[in-house]
Amino acid sequence: MKPRIFIGSSSEGLSVAKRVKDFFQNDYDCFLWSDDIFKNNESFLETLVKSASLFDFGFMIFSADDEATIRDNHFETPRDNILFEYGLFLGRVGLDRAFIIAEDEVKIPTDILGITHTRYKVKLDSDGNKVATDSLEEGLTKLKKQIDENVKLGHLGLLPSTVIAISYFEGFVKLAAEWIMENIPGLEIDGKSYNKGILNIVLPNTLDADVKKSATIYYKKLGLQESKIETKHRSYPVHFATKGDHDSFEIYDMPTILTGIDKAIDMYFKVGHIGKKTEQKLAEENELNNFRRVLQLLINEDAFCKECVVIL
Structure with a gap:
């Protein structure tokens, strides 16, 4: 469940x-632009636009490859x-997730001078x-x-995993945790009494x-x-198991709301075929990972949930 980084240069x-x-x-799943992640007949621009939506972070290496003269001053530029x-990545993933890693001598465009970036020095090796x-490190x-x-x-x-995680937490997880903490110990269901309660969230x-x-x-x-x-607020159907001579009451729930992610990915990639392309699978993995991270953050911030909710 590692976050994904795209590295361009x-x-x-x-x-x-x-x-x-x-x-x-x-600690991260890292992909270079040269790794041939996408093998299809799309244009380079189409691939870039889609790839920017499949990664959590984008790193761009600004090496001194070109020369420019601006107002009679000579500069090295990427x-x-x-x-x-x-x-493109800045617009897709946001200011706090798109980063510049620049050679020390490279001129940075004035519009992005205020943005934090990483600088590195260079030297000549034995071959010049x-x-x-x-x-750099x-x-x-x-x-x-x-x-x-x-x-x-x-x-x-751009895709909906964060909103879906919040909706699932507020609409079920939080309420179920409150119910567990308010009713256990001493809970009785179908004539049986329970002293412990756990909500197990099962992610596919x-x-x-x-x-x-x-x-x-x-x-x-x-x-x-x-x-x-x-x-x-309402009643919920739940699936449960009992353990330890019926002492522990464990609820299991697989969030069917995740179907919304799959539908959104299909719409985003304008799917008109059976099966999944590589970029669809990458988007799916990214959204599932983000759903889990956001849900865990919400659980960690709620006192009842911290006591009785587990993500499997």
């Missing part, structure tokens, strides 16, 4: 991009396409080629602290199958019983 900046990937790959890709110094250490903190925050993206690994049918199969495999709980 010019061909000349690829060695730096690879070092960035090596630095982050233990390639135009790298500037374009940064702007420019290579980044250890200042020093800068990446600070950048990693920033995005580690960012991951702990719910992010409202993929959205390939109908979530409602997957939930039904899951409940049957576990041999769960079905009943209802009466919250302050």
Whole structure:
């Protein structure tokens, strides 16, 4: 369930991009522009627009590849396409999730001078080629602290996982946790008394199958019983199991609201075929990961939920 990073660069900046990937790959799923994630007949622009929606973060390497003269002053600049890709990711994932990693001598456009970015120095190797110094990893250490903190925050993206997680939490999880904490110990259902209560939220690994049918199969495999709980706002059908001579009451719920993510992805990619392309699967994984992260954040912030809610 790692957050996903896209790393863009010019061909000349690829060695730096690879070092960035090596630095982050233990804690993040990192993809270089050269990794051939998308193998289809779309134009380069279409691929870029879609790829920006499939990642949690975008890093653009601004290496000194071109030269420019502005008002009689000579500057080293990044390639135009790298500037374009940064702007695209900035618009898609937001200011706090699109980052510049720039060679020390590179001129940054004035419109983005106020944006925090990472700088690195270069030196010449024995063959006369420019290579980044250890200042690159020093800068990446600070950048990693920033995005580690960012991951702990719910992010409202183009696709709906954040909103769906909030809706599911407010409309069921929070109410069910309140019911458990207010009624246990001493709960009686169908003539049986329980002293402990847990709400297990079961997340599917993929959205390939109908979530409602997957939930039904899951409940049957576990041999769960079905009943209802009466919250302050409405009654909910629940599937539960009992453990320890009926001492523990465990509710299991697979959020069927996740179907909304699958439908939104189909609409976004204008699906007109059976089966899923690579970018659809990447979007699905990204949204499921974000749904889980946001839901866990909400659980951690609620005193009742922290006591009795577990995500499986």
